Amino acid sequence: MIKNKCITVKSQTYAQKAERILRENGLNAYVVRRTEGKSSGCERCVKVNADFLPRALALLKAGGVEMTGEVYDI
């Protein structure tokens, strides 16, 4: 079974930007609303395959995506 991770980002625009960057780099990524843990309200996440999490995080950092630092299983 494929395990997915949710990378929490700071805004809707950053979620969409994250999705764009990851897809442009060949990773499947989807914007979802955060449903786990303590949220400041209406937070967005980007869902990625857990195997590609380190690469995804590196790509998002390089692309200037503002992340909260929280990643959770989905």
Added chain:
Amino acid sequence: MIFKRTVYLDNAASSFPKPSEVTRKVSEMLKNNTANPGRSGHSLSEKAAEIIFNTRSEAADFFGIKGHEENVIFTFNATHAINTALRGLLSSGDRVIISDVEHNSVLRPLIDLKKSGVFTDIATVHHDDKETLRSFEKLIRPETRMIFVTHASNVSGQKLPISALGDLCERHGLLFGVDASQTAGHTSINITGDKISVLCAPGHKGLLSPQGTGLLVLSPIARLTVKPLLFGGTGSDSLSEYQPSLSPEALESGTLNTAGIAGLCEGIRYCKTHKYEIMRNINDIFTYVYDELSRLPYITLYSPKTDNAGLIAFSVGNLHSDDVTARLDADKICVRGGFHCSSLFHKKAGTTEKGLVRVSPGAFNNEKNAIDLLISIKRLKI
């Protein structure tokens, strides 16, 4: 009335008509999806959010900051963008230098900002760019924080040397704001290349988009923190009672004009695809009308022939400009008279009594429109 069809030559006020791609998209959105973009989490809301994001991408690319969608902020119009930039970046003790041909949308917020301790210096625009640059440079003081100028006068169309002004700002460590109301869409503007910190543009003029759309585009290099003009719901940090600080949401409180923005996306795409064609069309009509008017002894031109965004301002004998436009309107020719919301320009030009007539061709005008205009002008009894 001598012409059967309306000739619209007032594109500097608002472009008309719009490309069919724009009208179709706006209509499609109003018919099929008026969900609140990104707020609700359901599929229609997410689809609307995708359209908003795609428009940010198109605008970022169009203005030379490809991939920086977060730096594109949607506003209601250029005035809203300019107010956000000036009020959001300047604070007590700051000075800003503007030109002596600015629109009231720049002048009036700055007059009001005097109450908050922000002071304005006004530089003279000359026909020689080097002289213009000197007039800006000599006004720079230690308190100067920003130069904010129109890319082109909304009355005469004269372009300001924005690349050189960008260099000047960089040398002196100043912010550089540009009002691209008369140029965005059909003139190349590169935020990074021109060293622009903040660009303000309407959607409904050269970008051929619906009224109620505008853009505030921030340089990714400048890393600016702009204080919001409006506070409220942003669809993020909803449990916090404080306004979030991240662009663009922090500067976009309230529901966006999704249908208008969808139209803006198509307008930008149209301009991208047809930019050189539009530029050539405007320039051809401008040159033809300008040359013909310059041959008429009762016409006084107030626009330069070179370095012009495509606007022709003129007076006709001793007639009031509003009388001229009314008479042209009777021939179904739409041009603008009066004072064009630019008290600075008319005081400088000495035209505060009768104003000026302004002709502004756009993407969809043709030679026949120019001929009809000239026939109508020649019929005026001076």
